[in-house]
Amino acid sequence: MRNLKSREIHLKSRPHGMPTHANFELAEVGVPEPKEGEALVRNIWMSVDPYMRGRMMDRQSYVPPFQIGEPLQGGAIGQVVAAGKGAKFAVGDYLNHMLGWREYAVVGPAAMPQKVDPKLAPVQSFLGALGMPGLTAYVGLFKIGAFKPGETVFVSAASGAVGAIVCQLAKAHDAYIVGSAGSDEKCQWLLKEAKIDKAINYKKEKDLNAAVGAAFPKGIDVYFENVGGAHLEAAINHMKIFGRLALCGMIEQYNNIAPAPGPNNLIMAVGKSLRLEGFIVSNHFDQLTAFQNEMGKLIAAGKMKWKETVFDGIEKAPDAFLSLFKGENFGKALVKVGPDKAV
Amino acid sequence: MRNLKSREIHLKSRPHGMPTHANFELAEVGVPEPKEGEALVRNIWMSVDPYMRGRMMDRQSYVPPFQIGEPLQGGAIGQVVAAGKGAKFAVGDYLNHMLGWREYAVVGPAAMPQKVDPKLAPVQSFLGALGMPGLTAYVGLFKIGAFKPGETVFVSAASGAVGAIVCQLAKAHDAYIVGSAGSDEKCQWLLKEAKIDKAINYKKEKDLNAAVGAAFPKGIDVYFENVGGAHLEAAINHMKIFGRLALCGMIEQYNNIAPAPGPNNLIMAVGKSLRLEGFIVSNHFDQLTAFQNEMGKLIAAGKMKWKETVFDGIEKAPDAFLSLFKGENFGKALVKVGPDKAV
Secondary structure, eight states, rough: TTTTTEEEEEEEEEESSSSHHHHHHHHEEEEEOOOOTOOEEEEEEEEEOTTHHHSSOOSSSSSOOOOOTTTBBBOEEEEEEETTTOSSSTTTEEEEBBBBBBBEEOOOOOOOOOOETTTTSGGGGTTTTTTTTHHHHHHIIIIIIIOOOOOOEEETTTSSSTTHHHHHHHHHOOEEEEEEESHHHHHHHHHHHHHSSEETTTTTTTOOHHHHHHHOOTTTEEEEESSTTTTHHHHHHHHHEEEEEEEEEOGGGGTTTTTOBBTTTTTTHHTTTTTEEEGGGGGGGGGHHHHHHHHHHHEEEETOOOOOOEEESSGHHHHHHHHHTTTOOOOHHHHEEEESOOO | OOOOOEEEEESSSSSSSSGGGGEEEEEEEEOOOOOOTTTEEEEEEEEEEETTHTTTSSSOSSSSOTTTBBOOOOOEEEEEEEOOOSSSTTTOEEEESBOBBBBBEEEEGGGOOEEEOOSOOOOGGGGGGTTTTHHHHHIIIISSSSOOEEEEEEEEEEETTTTHHHHHHHHTTTOOEEEEESSSSHHHHHHTTTOSSEEEEEOOOOOOHHHHHOOOHHHHHHEEEETTHHHHHHHHHEEEEEEEEOOOOGGGGTTTTSSSOOTTTHHHHTTOOOOOOOOOOOGGGGGGHHHHHHHHHHHHTTOOOOEEEESSSSGHHHHHHHHTTOOSSSEEEEESSSSSSSO
């Protein structure tokens, strides 16, 4: 199309353990005309998320694996620059869709495009607090975790894209909330901006289990699990009877080469009648309206804040992705892949 | 009372790892008169159950620990031989109560006595299929496991006091049901008497995970967990999306000296949206009437069978208890501690 070129990131090889730059390849490709029902989108922002690590493996899962030599996929925000016949979107529209990792995308229904209103919030927030990570926080806390106002909540990766929203949703409903994060800077942000009750810098704690116990003298009602390993064991040890564990992710394990042992105290789930439940946000889109209403209120009241770490340029997308597993980014990791306005 | 003597089993020392006879002591004690509101009961049957191992440890739990030098406790069936003033039970009544491990018991409200009708079923079945193990099966399958007619069900320790009831409850509601047990004899009973679809002798399988996978080509909807370890890992591997795991017990772990690693595939709970939920039957007595109605129908229709392994005499109670951890007993383990009729 119009001699446009698009740069995109391909999966060059499947990671074995921690991904490296060698698993990714920058390619320059031509840009086709949008066909009937399709829209050509200039991407502005793209998201990197931990779940993408799973799709880099060749295994059966709830989403098909990425293919070698093909562009990766993921959430992105872009602006329509050309619309095919019968397309539901017009030139100039901002779309949230699933064809990230590229500068230009030909978006059809399979990319699940949704129009976003740039007047409501900076468009990239639809990849974070107002998007899938935010909805993940909402679903995990209220639906899976069955959180009730006034309960005690523990969140791991608490300053992350999901965790920070969990903290503030819980706080808005009178929770006693404790978060763990990997730096003093993150802990300070959690205390001062997200206004949680206690923050644990797990990298400084010699005994995470003791720290969690000290933070919850009466026990935990809901644990929001993003990390796995010692965090999960500590949570199980200190859950109250009938406690709920919302299993959102276990980022510690995503790059394991061999299976890691599970929590050595899972037997306590019997005696304490605990419920551990995993979930995938895409099974809970019925919660979207309730989530948006809740977030709208909290943002308007100044009770919902978040941090972003921005990587500049499509060529930095692998760096952005790798940062997720190093705890280097703060808040939502985003890649700016194009100008704010394309038309 | 009347110069009666009662023999009872005391906890002599707390087991470290697998219990031995050295942890138990047979004592002969006098029998006091029942006071106001109490009944003196001659025990006929007593139950041994895996959960009792937990009470032998000195730890905080949902039930207080047994005390050294004191008689053990547990479900028992006996007949009232004397009633104190204002007692709710009359001489000759058969009672299901919590003061087992002794020949005579002075039963007050704390022992949670319930009258049983010997015309309904052999009285000892109120310690098994019609009692706590049966209710455990019912609650775990229908309430915690949220089993729906026609689903696929996997049960470990399937010929045991709880497992055998799970199998037949599920079968009565059109389940495809597979059970694992530790001998060919138990597997044959499961196939021929409990009429399950497939039985796995886990002691003969070199690869339990492969055997479970082969038995469930379309996956497992509900796993009823009695065992832990390799059984739990195999179940998680083969659960369907939205599968439920009812965590009733993990008998493999009860005698561990050090914490054992948990399932190394718990991360799959996220991708498959699995729910693992522990439960204690005593939190679900609201299900008792529904359970009794269901069992009454199935017994009348000849669709509910169970096995008992009987140890004769109170002095054999430690043997009966130890048998639970060796897989030596078949079905419900019971101790006959007195004559069928005491008055």
